[in-house]
Amino acid sequence: MGQVGFARSDQLVTAPGHFALIHHGEEELRETLFDFLSPALDDPMQAIYLCGPPGWAARLLGHLETGVGRDLSSLATERRIILGQGDRDVDQQLQNLLDPVRELCERGFSPVRVAGPAAWDVPGYAAPEDFLWYESRVLPGIQGLPVAIMCTYDAARLPASALLYGALETHTHTMINGVVSESPSFLPSDRYLKTRLIHLRWLEPDSRRDVTSAWEDRPARGRRSQTR
Amino acid sequence: MRRSPDAPAYPIPSHVAFLHYGESEMRDAVFEFLLAGLERPNEALFCFGEPGVGERLLRYLESRVGRDLSPEYRAGRIVLGTADPDVDRQLENVIAPLEALSTSGFALVRFVGVVAWNVLDFPPPEDFLWFESKLNEVISGFPVIGLCPYDLARMPARAIVYGALETHPFVLSDGALRQNPQFIRPDRYLRERLLALPWLQDEGRARVQARDLRPGLPDGSGP
Numbered sequence: 001m002g003q004v005g006f007a008r009s010d011q012l013v014t015a016p017g018h019f020a021l022i023h024h025g026e027e028e029l030r031e032t033l034f035d036f037l038s039p040a041l042d043d044p045m046q047a048i049y050l051c052g053p054p055g056w057a058a059r060l061l062g063h064l065e066t067g068v069g070r071d072l073s074s075l076a077t078e079r080r081i082i083l084g085q086g087d088r089d090v091d092q093q094l095q096n097l098l099d100p101v102r103e104l105c106e107r108g109f110s111p112v113r114v115a116g117p118a119a120w121d122v123p124g125y126a127a128p129e130d131f132l133w134y135e136s137r138v139l140p141g142i143q144g145l146p147v148a149i150m151c152t153y154d155a156a157r158l159p160a161s162a163l164l165y166g167a168l169e170t171h172t173h174t175m176i177n178g179v180v181s182e183s184p185s186f187l188p189s190d191r192y193l194k195t196r197l198i199h200l201r202w203l204e205p206d207s208r209r210d211v212t213s214a215w216e217d218r219p220a221r222g223r224r225s226q227t228r
Numbered sequence: 229m230r231r232s233p234d235a236p237a238y239p240i241p242s243h244v245a246f247l248h249y250g251e252s253e254m255r256d257a258v259f260e261f262l263l264a265g266l267e268r269p270n271e272a273l274f275c276f277g278e279p280g281v282g283e284r285l286l287r288y289l290e291s292r293v294g295r296d297l298s299p300e301y302r303a304g305r306i307v308l309g310t311a312d313p314d315v316d317r318q319l320e321n322v323i324a325p326l327e328a329l330s331t332s333g334f335a336l337v338r339f340v341g342v343v344a345w346n347v348l349d350f351p352p353p354e355d356f357l358w359f360e361s362k363l364n365e366v367i368s369g370f371p372v373i374g375l376c377p378y379d380l381a382r383m384p385a386r387a388i389v390y391g392a393l394e395t396h397p398f399v400l401s402d403g404a405l406r407q408n409p410q411f412i413r414p415d416r417y418l419r420e421r422l423l424a425l426p427w428l429q430d431e432g433r434a435r436v437q438a439r440d441l442r443p444g445l446p447d448g449s450g451p
Contacts, residue, residue: 156426158385
């Protein structure tokens with residue numbers, strides 16, 4: 001198990017590793033993306049995979065380019081930076097993550113740094129309960145690989161349930177206000193599926209929904225996967 | 229009425245954020261918590277929240293134990309407290325009963341403070357966060373377990389990050405009590421977090437932009 005450092009701070013995460021950045025708004029996201037990803041740009045042995053809902057990978061790349069002050073399209077052309085995207089089918093979404101990450105590892109890159117924002121209940125993306133399943137399967141999927149994955153959770157946009165069931169319970173570590181710490185709420189994948197995912201309160205028939213708005217901004221709900 | 233055998237073992241004193249989804253999960257856990265105190269005559273119960281919340285918790289407790297608890301209320305063993313939009317008054321509404329219960333000789337006070345966010349009759353979020361952080365200092369002087377339910381179905385995520393996670397040394401979720409590594413001590417929380425809350429900075433920037441966009445008004449000439 002290796003350790004992966006940041007550009008501006010002395011924080012470390014492990015590889016393989018899967019941690020949740022809990023941030024507030026785009027500015028903090030941009031700064032932390034630079035902090036986490038820019039060391040890979042100076043080291044030809046490292047690579048980057050960016051993902052998220054449609055359009056987000058390019059947006060993250062734009063943030064990184066702004067941070068480093070240069071065009072990174074040549075790295076994308078040689079596939080040292082790969083742009084991917086999520087899918088409303090979470091099996092496909094997991095494959096969209098694991099295939100390019102394994103490709104980069106097979107080409108000898110180490111570590112591979114991955115960043116992607118969490119989305120919740122948005123059109124064209126996995127339904128929340130499917131997305132949570134995906135999050136819980138990420139760490140088993142990268143076992144043995146030199147990969148550090150940062151999932152970004154925007155506290156200004158997401159509902160509180162995304163934070164507990166997603167950020168805290170499916171990631172071994174969190175990063176809040178620049179500090180990486182262990183997540184004591186983390187549940188290993190099998191336990192998460194058995195004890196949490198099939199008992200999500202909002203899926204239970206008697207649960208209250210929309211008591212008051214849990215959203216800071218509320219888009220239309222996406223369709224739940226029919227295959228899960 | 230039996231309690232669950234694997235009820236969390238709360239340290240004394242302690243300040244615990246309880247993350248739950250919806251009212252039924254909250255009621256079940258709060259009932260367990262309060263019932264443990266009701267069964268021990270040397271413990272007191274203190275229910276706190278928006279106007280009417282304390283009363284509703286008491287009615288619920290009565291319905292679950294199947295008896296009238298007004299004798300305990302009249303005797304001062306059960307106290308109902310009310311939030312206040314003025315956070316200093318709200319803090320006083322907590323401290324004064326804790327002092328009274330402590331003076332009365334109760335070995336433990338079980339305090340339930342039901343959290344609300346950005347609603348009338350409750351302090352504004354940034355004041356409430358100060359209150360939550362300050363409670364750590366207050367609680368350290370009393371034999372009290374403070375349980376603060378945060379409803380994931382009602383709260384925005386920022387309430388969980390800045391409130392539940394950063395101002396409570398312990399978090400209870402899904403029946404498990406855990407030490408909370410994200411907790412920030414009150415002096416540091418005030419300096420590093422409360423004075424730089426991002427949504428206040430966003431609002432400040434928006435105000436400046438709005439002022440700059442207003443035609444014909446020099447700086448500082450607004451109402």
